[in-house]
Amino acid sequence: MYEFTAPFQQPAGSPIRELFKYLGEPGMISFAGGYPASDLFDVEGLDAAATRAYQAPAQCLQYGPTDGLPSLKAQLVQLMARRGVSCAPDEMLVTTGSQQGLDLILRVLVGPGDLVLTEQPAYPATLQALRLQQAKVVTIAVDRDGLDVAHLANLLASGEVSRPRLLYTVPTFANPTGATLTRERRIALLKLAVQYRFLIVEDDPYGDLRFSGEPIPSILALTSEVAGSRDWVVHFSSLSKIVAPGLRVGWTIAPAAITRRCVIAKQTVDLCSAPWTQAIAAEYLADGALERHVPTIVAAYREKNHALCRALRAALGECIEFHAPSGGMFVWARIQGLDAAALLARAIEQKVIFVPGNAFFADKADASSLRLSFAAPDVPAIEEGVRRLKRAYDAAVGTSV
Amino acid sequence: MYEFTAPFQQPAGSPIRELFKYLGEPGMISFAGGYPASDLFDVEGLDAAATRAYQAPAQCLQYGPTDGLPSLKAQLVQLMARRGVSCAPDEMLVTTGSQQGLDLILRVLVGPGDLVLTEQPAYPATLQALRLQQAKVVTIAVDRDGLDVAHLANLLASGEVSRPRLLYTVPTFANPTGATLTRERRIALLKLAVQYRFLIVEDDPYGDLRFSGEPIPSILALTSEVAGSRDWVVHFSSLSKIVAPGLRVGWTIAPAAITRRCVIAKQTVDLCSAPWTQAIAAEYLADGALERHVPTIVAAYREKNHALCRALRAALGECIEFHAPSGGMFVWARIQGLDAAALLARAIEQKVIFVPGNAFFADKADASSLRLSFAAPDVPAIEEGVRRLKRAYDAAVGTSV
Numbered sequence: 177m178y179e180f181t182a183p184f185q186q187p188a189g190s191p192i193r194e195l196f197k198y199l200g201e202p203g204m205i206s207f208a209g210g211y212p213a214s215d216l217f218d219v220e221g222l223d224a225a226a227t228r229a230y231q232a233p234a235q236c237l238q239y240g241p242t243d244g245l246p247s248l249k250a251q252l253v254q255l256m257a258r259r260g261v262s263c264a265p266d267e268m269l270v271t272t273g274s275q276q277g278l279d280l281i282l283r284v285l286v287g288p289g290d291l292v293l294t295e296q297p298a299y300p301a302t303l304q305a306l307r308l309q310q311a312k313v314v315t316i317a318v319d320r321d322g323l324d325v326a327h328l329a330n331l332l333a334s335g336e337v338s339r340p341r342l343l344y345t346v347p348t349f350a351n352p353t354g355a356t357l358t359r360e361r362r363i364a365l366l367k368l369a370v371q372y373r374f375l376i377v378e379d380d381p382y383g384d385l386r387f388s389g390e391p392i393p394s395i396l397a398l399t400s401e402v403a404g405s406r407d408w409v410v411h412f413s414s415l416s417k418i419v420a421p422g423l424r425v426g427w428t429i430a431p432a433a434i435t436r437r438c439v440i441a442k443q444t445v446d447l448c449s450a451p452w453t454q455a456i457a458a459e460y461l462a463d464g465a466l467e468r469h470v471p472t473i474v475a476a477y478r479e480k481n482h483a484l485c486r487a488l489r490a491a492l493g494e495c496i497e498f499h500a501p502s503g504g505m506f507v508w509a510r511i512q513g514l515d516a517a518a519l520l521a522r523a524i525e526q527k528v529i530f531v532p533g534n535a536f537f538a539d540k541a542d543a544s545s546l547r548l549s550f551a552a553p554d555v556p557a558i559e560e561g562v563r564r565l566k567r568a569y570d571a572a573v574g575t576s577v
Numbered sequence: 578m579y580e581f582t583a584p585f586q587q588p589a590g591s592p593i594r595e596l597f598k599y600l601g602e603p604g605m606i607s608f609a610g611g612y613p614a615s616d617l618f619d620v621e622g623l624d625a626a627a628t629r630a631y632q633a634p635a636q637c638l639q640y641g642p643t644d645g646l647p648s649l650k651a652q653l654v655q656l657m658a659r660r661g662v663s664c665a666p667d668e669m670l671v672t673t674g675s676q677q678g679l680d681l682i683l684r685v686l687v688g689p690g691d692l693v694l695t696e697q698p699a700y701p702a703t704l705q706a707l708r709l710q711q712a713k714v715v716t717i718a719v720d721r722d723g724l725d726v727a728h729l730a731n732l733l734a735s736g737e738v739s740r741p742r743l744l745y746t747v748p749t750f751a752n753p754t755g756a757t758l759t760r761e762r763r764i765a766l767l768k769l770a771v772q773y774r775f776l777i778v779e780d781d782p783y784g785d786l787r788f789s790g791e792p793i794p795s796i797l798a799l800t801s802e803v804a805g806s807r808d809w810v811v812h813f814s815s816l817s818k819i820v821a822p823g824l825r826v827g828w829t830i831a832p833a834a835i836t837r838r839c840v841i842a843k844q845t846v847d848l849c850s851a852p853w854t855q856a857i858a859a860e861y862l863a864d865g866a867l868e869r870h871v872p873t874i875v876a877a878y879r880e881k882n883h884a885l886c887r888a889l890r891a892a893l894g895e896c897i898e899f900h901a902p903s904g905g906m907f908v909w910a911r912i913q914g915l916d917a918a919a920l921l922a923r924a925i926e927q928k929v930i931f932v933p934g935n936a937f938f939a940d941k942a943d944a945s946s947l948r949l950s951f952a953a954p955d956v957p958a959i960e961e962g963v964r965r966l967k968r969a970y971d972a973a974v975g976t977s978v
Contacts, residue, residue: 178686178776178808178835193643193844214635222638223631230624234615237623237821242594272673272847279846283709285581288689305845308684375579407579420638424851434579443594444706445680446673450825450851 192300198529205561207484207530207548210351210505212417214552216473221465222420222456228463229455240451243439244270244427248454251461252427259383260397261411266432269439272449274381274412274426275301277438278344280445281377281410281428282309284437286341293343295323297508297536297545299351299379302344306538313538314340320499322347322357325364332372342375342410347395349382349504352536352547356502359392366398369408381414381426384470386503387478396429407431415457417505418470423453477505480550480558487562488548492569505551508533514572516546522568528561593701599930606962608885608931608949611752611906613818615953617874622866623821623857629864630856641852644840645671645828649855652862653828660784661798662812667833670840673850675782675813675827676702678839679745681846682778682811682829683710685838687742694744696724698909698937698946700752700780703745707939714939715741721900723748723758726765733773743776743811748796750783750905753937753948757903760793767799770809782815782827785871787904788879797830808832816858818906819871824854878906881951881959888963889949893970906952909934915973917947923969929962 195208230236235245243249249265256263271277278301286292288310294302296315306313314337317324323345331337343365347357357365369376378395396411414426428438442448460466484507485500498509511519516532523529533545550558596609631637636646644650650666657664672678679702687693689711695703697716707714715738718725724746732738744766748758758766770777779796797812815827829839843849861867885908886901899910912920917933924930934946951959 178774178832180686180834180838211640214639217634217638219634219638223634226627226631230627233618233620233624235823237618237620237823238615239612239817239822272850275845276847285579301845301848308842308845373579416640421640421848422636422638422852424847424849431579433581437581441709444676444702444709445846446677446825447702447822448825449673450854451823452857453851453853456853 192531192535195529195531198524201527203527205528205553205557205564207528207550207553207561209549209552212421212473212505212551213476215554216476217420218465218469221463221469222460225460225463225465226456228459229452232455236452236455238451240448240454242443242448243435244268244449245451245454245458248425248458248461251458255461255466256429260393261429263429264432267429267435269428269435269442270449270454271426271428271442272424272446273416273421274379274414274428276449277412277426277428278302278305278377278379280438280441281430281434282306282311284434284441285375286311291337291340293328293337293340293374294538295345295350296538297352297533297542298344298538299346300535303538315538315540316343318350318353318355320355322350322355322361323365325361325368329364329368332368340372340374342377343369344377344379346379346382348380348392349385349501349506351382351504352506352531352533353508354499354501354504354506355508356392359398362392362395362398363402366395366402366405366408370402370404373408375408375410377410377412379412381412381417382504383413384418385474385477385505387474387481389502410434418473419457419460419466423457424449425454425457477503477551480553480555481507483555483558484548484550484562487559491562491566495569505549507548507550509546509548510542510544511546511569512544515543517543519546519568519572522572523565525571526564526568528564528568593932593936596930596932599925602928604928606929606954606958606965608929608951608954608962610950610953613822613874613906613952614877617877618821619866619870622864622870623861626861626864626866627857629860630853633856637853637856639852641849641855643843643849645669645850646852646855646859649826649859649862652859656862656867657830661794662830664830665833668830668836670829670831670836670843671850671855672827672829672843673825673847674817674822675780675815675829677850678813678827678829679703679706679778679780681839681842682831682835683707683712685835685842686776687712692738692741694729694738694741694775695939696746696751697939698753698934698943699745699939700747701936704939716939717744719751719754719756721756723751723756723762724766726762726769730765730769733769741773741775743778744770745778745780747780747783749781749793750786750902750907752783752905753907753932753934754909755900755902755905755907756909757793760799763793763796763799764803767796767803767806767809771803771805775809777810779810779812781812782818783905784814785819786875786878786906788875788882790903811835819874820858820861820867824858825850826855826858878904878952881954881956882908884956884959885949885951885963888960892963892967896970906950908949908951910947910949911943911945912947912970913945916944918944920947920969920973923973924966926972927965927969929965929969
C-alpha cells in the first residue's frame with residue numbers, strides 16, 4: 177500500500193460532517209448544519225433563469241474563462257456597487273463557492289511556517305485549510321462585537337505577533353458566533369493592516385441576511401475611509417446563502433496582482449467553475465430576482481432566530497448564555513455546568529443535534545460552547561428541538577430521571 | 578503593496594491561454610485549443626436531462642456530498658463497468674473536471690522536493706501543477722507507442738531514478754502527442770509500479786474517442802492482469818470531452834485510503850462540485866444518452882482528423898513529420914527547417930494558430946514540434962487553415978515573397 181507522508185498521514189475530517197450521519201435518522205431535528213433552508217430556495221425564479229441561460233447553450237456547455245463568465249462578473253460588479261464597493265473586473269475572480277477563494281488565496285500567499293492570524297472561534301474549514309498549508313496560526317478572540325481589535329493592536333505593538341501575512345475574519349454575522357464587528361473596530365483594523373502591512377481576508381457570505389439593527393458597511397467598503405487600505409483587503413462573497421449553494425458561485429475581490437495569481441492557480445486547480453451554473457446565476461441577477469427574493473429569506477430567518485432565542489430562554493433560562501444575533505444563521509451559546517460534547521451525547525438520544533464548540537477552535541477550546549443554526553428547521557421544529565435539548569440537558573446534569 | 582514569496586513571485590500563466598487573445602480576431606482559424614467542438618454538443622439531450630434533474634430541485638440547489646451526488650456516482654460506476662473496471666463508491670470521487678482530481682492527488686500525495694515522473698511532452702497544466710507543489714520532476718520520453726517504459730525500467734533498475742512517488746501519463750490518445758500506449762507497455766508499466774512501489778496516475782479523458790484501430794483497455798482495467806497492481810493506480814476521467822466541459826464533471830478512482838484523503842482535502846477546497854450540473858449529468862447518463870451520442874462525436878473527429886492529416890501531407894509533404902492518431906483530438910508534428918515559434922509568428926499573420934511544442938516540455942524542449950487540434954474547426958476550415966499554414970511556412974523559410 178501507498179505510504180502517506182505529512183500533512184495527510186492522519187487526516188482530520190470535518191467534525192461537522194461527522195454529524196451528518198445523524199441527519200438521515202427519522203425524526204431527527206438538526207441545529208447542526210450550516211445549510212440554508214431548502215424550502216426558501218427560489219425554485220421558480222431559478223428555473224426561469226436556467227431557461228434564459230440555455231438560450232445560449234454553447235456558453236453553458238463549453239469551457240469558460242478561468243476568472244468567470246463576463247456576463248456574471250458584470251452582474252457581480254453591480255451587486256458589489258449596491259453594497260458600496262467599486263471594483264474592476266480584473267480585481268474579481270469567480271470561484272466554486274467562496275470556499276475556493278480562501279483555498280486559492282492561501283495557496284498563493286501562504287507557505288509552510290508563515291504566520292497567519294484568525295479570529296477564534298472560527299469557521300472549521302478555514303482552520304483545516306490553514307493546517308493544509310502548514311501555516312503557523314495565531315488566534316485572536318472574538319467577543320459580542322466581533323474580533324478583539326484592541327488586543328490585536330497590543331500584540332502587534334508589543335512585537336508579540338510580528339509580520340503576519342494575513343488575518344482571516346467573518347466580520348458580519350460570523351460563523352459560528354453570529355457576532356458583527358462594529359464600524360469603529362473595522363476602521364481600527366484597516367489602520368492596523370496598513371501600518372503592519374498584512375492582508376485582511378474578509379469572508380462575507382451572510383452580510384445581506386440582516387434581520388435587525390442598522391447595516392454596517394463591509395471592511396472592503398470602508399477602505400474608502402482609510403488611506404492606502406484598499407491594497408490590504410481581500411473580500412469573499414457568495415450566492416450560497418442568498419440564492420443557492422448548488423450553483424457553487426462565489427467570488428473574490430482582491431488587488432489585481434493578487435487576483436492575477438489566483439487566476440493562474442485556478443487554471444491548474446480546475447480550469448474554471450461550472451459555466452452552466454454561472455450563466456444561470458448571471459441571468460438570475462440580471463433579472464433583479466436576488467433583490468426581490470432576499471427579503472423573503474431575511475423575514476424567515478428573523479422569525480426562526482426569534483423562535484430559537486425565545487425557546488432557549490424559556491426552556492433553559494440561566495443554564496444557557498448567548499447573545500441574539502442581528503442576522504445570519506447562527507446562535508452561539510455557552511451551556512452551564514457541563515461540556516457541550518456531553519450534552520450532545522444526550523441530545524442525540526433525544527433526536528436533536530447541534531455542533532459542540534470545540535470544532536471552531538484552533539487552540540484553547542471552550543468546551544462549554546455550542547453552535548445552533550436556526551436556518552434549516554421550521555418554527556415548530558425549532559420549538560420541539562429546544563424542548564428536546566432541555567430534556568437532554570436535564571438528563572446530562574442528572575436533575576431528571 | 579503586498580510582497581509575494583515563492584512559488585508565486587513570478588507566476589507563469591498557461592502558454593496556451595496566451596494564445597486565446599487571437600481567438601476573437603475575425604477570420605482566425607484555430608488549431609490551438611483543447612476545446613471540444615461546440616457544434617457537436619448534444620444540446621437537446623442535455624436540455625432534457627436538465628429538465629428531469631430539476632424535478633428534484635433541492636438536490637440541484639442545496640449543498641451535496643463532497644464525494645459527489647450518489648445518483649451520479651452510481652451512473653459513473655456503471656460507465657466504468659462498461660469500460661472493464663469494477664469499482665466501489667468509496668474508491669470514487671466526483672471532481673470539478675478531471676483537472677481537479679490531479680490537483681487533489683498532488684496535494685495529498687506530493688510535497689516539496691518529492692520525486693515525480695511524468696511523460697514528456699505532457700499536458701501543460703500538469704507541469705504547472707507539479708511546479709505549484711514544488712515537486713522534483715523527472716521526464717520520461719514518449720514515442721509513437723506512448724511512454725518509453727523500457728527506458729523507465731532502466732532508470733529504475735540502475736537507481737538513476739529512485740523512489741518516485743508517482744508517474745503521470747495520458748496513455749490513450751495523449752495530449753499533446755495523440756499517441757496510445759501499447760497493451761504490452763501497459764502491462765510492463767503496471768509490473769514496474771508494483772515492483773518499485775510508485776503510483777501510476779492515469780489521465781483518461783479521451784479514451785472513448787477512438788476512430789480507428791482496436792480498443793486497448795485502460796491501465797486501470799488491466800490491473801486485473803497484474804497481481805497487486807490495483808493498489809498502485811489512480812485513474813482520472815471526465816465528461817468534458819464526451820458530453821460537455823461546462824458540466825465540469827470529472828471523477829477520480831483510487832484506492833479507498835487515497836480517495837478518503839482527497840475527499841477531506843476537497844472539503845477544504847470547495848466543499849463540493851456543483852450539484853446542479855452533477856444532477857444533470859446523472860440524468861443524462863441514466864437515459865443512455867452518452868452511448869447514443871458518442872458515435873456522433875467519434876465520426877466527426879474521424880473525418881476532421883483525416884482532413885487535417887491529408888491536407889498537411891498534401892501541402893507540406895516532407896516539410897512536416899507526424900503520425901496520424903487513432904483517436905482523441907490532437908496531431909503532434911515536427912516541422913523541418915525552423916522553430917515552431919517562428920512558424921507561429923508567420924501563421925498569426927495568415928490568421929491561423931496552433932500551439933508550439935515548447936509548452937509541453939518541462940526540460941529539453943523540441944523547438945520544432947507543434948500541436949494541432951482538429952476538434953473545433955470544421956472540415957473546410959481545417960483545409961483553409963492548412964493552406965494558410967503552408968503560406969506561413971513558405972514565408973518563414975523564405976521560399977516565398
